[in-house]
Amino acid sequence: KNQVEQSPQSLIILEGKNCTLQCNYTVSPFSNLRWYKQDTGRGPVSLTIMTFSENTKSNGRYTATLDADTKQSSLHITASQLSDSASYICVVSRIASGTYKYIFGTGTRLKVLA
Amino acid sequence: GAGVSQSPSNKVTEKGKDVELRCDPISGHTALYWYRQSLGQGLEFLIYFQGNSAPDKSGLPSDRFSAERTGGSVSTLTIQRTQQEDSAVYLCASTVDRTANYGYTFGSGTRLTVV
Numbered sequence: 001k002n003q004v005e006q007s008p009q010s011l012i013i014l015e016g017k018n019c020t021l022q023c024n025y026t027v028s029p030f031s032n033l034r035w036y037k038q039d040t041g042r043g044p045v046s047l048t049i050m051t052f053s054e055n056t057k058s059n060g061r062y063t064a065t066l067d068a069d070t071k072q073s074s075l076h077i078t079a080s081q082l083s084d085s086a087s088y089i090c091v092v093s094r095i096a097s098g099t100y101k102y103i104f105g106t107g108t109r110l111k112v113l114a
Numbered sequence: 115g116a117g118v119s120q121s122p123s124n125k126v127t128e129k130g131k132d133v134e135l136r137c138d139p140i141s142g143h144t145a146l147y148w149y150r151q152s153l154g155q156g157l158e159f160l161i162y163f164q165g166n167s168a169p170d171k172s173g174l175p176s177d178r179f180s181a182e183r184t185g186g187s188v189s190t191l192t193i194q195r196t197q198q199e200d201s202a203v204y205l206c207a208s209t210v211d212r213t214a215n216y217g218y219t220f221g222s223g224t225r226l227t228v229v
Contacts, residue, residue, distance in 0.1 A: 036220075042222050042223075043118070043205050043207070043219075043220025043221050043222050043223055044157075044205075044220045045220070046218075046219075089157070091157075101159075102147075102159065104149075104157040104158075104159075
């Protein structure tokens with residue numbers, strides 16, 4: 001079954017600290033993996049997109065890693081800021097009958113405290 | 115426009131009424147998706163439009179849900195005889211094409227509350 005699981009479900013950290021969010025998937029055949037940030041009341045915004053051959057990709061203070069062998073990805077946030085408070089969603093795409101399908105994780109809700 | 119525009123941003127309706135949600139994708143984006151996000155849940159795929167191809171309706175939860183995309187641009191999601199379990203945020207997203215090599219852009223969503 002094609003699934004995307006994220007952990008932790010929620011996380012509270014102090015401003016300035018680092019954190020790592022996890023995404024495990026059982027999606028096949030794998031096409032690519034995206035991390036999205038969703039602020040409260042807004043639509044998700046893309047942070048990174050990674051294909052099978054990419055191990056790491058950075059976007060400012062966000063660094064995503066991908067291990068295609070173990071089917072795991074992580075999103076590392078460095079020197080967190082209050083504005084990082086949001087839900088982070090892992091999305092894995094697969095190809096089925098010539099069409100791309102997207103499987104969404106339920107997200108990790110991050111709260112950064114001053 | 116510069117982004118994906120959805121309207122209305124909030125909709126409160128009485129159970130049994132019909133509602134129409136609108137999505138105006140980024141100009142030139144051939145692929146358009148509708149998703150539903152219930153409280154505390156992940157994003158649930160509803161329907162996918164790609165150019166002039168027949169839409170992928172495999173995610174629509176019941177025959178009360180329908181969607182159309184006129185002229186390959188604006189899309190309308192219609193929910194007939196709304197039920198309380200239809201309460202959710204309905205998100206629309208568009209992307210350049212069907213190759214999935216590009217990120218897709220979400221609208222801010224329509225928060226539907228059925229009372």
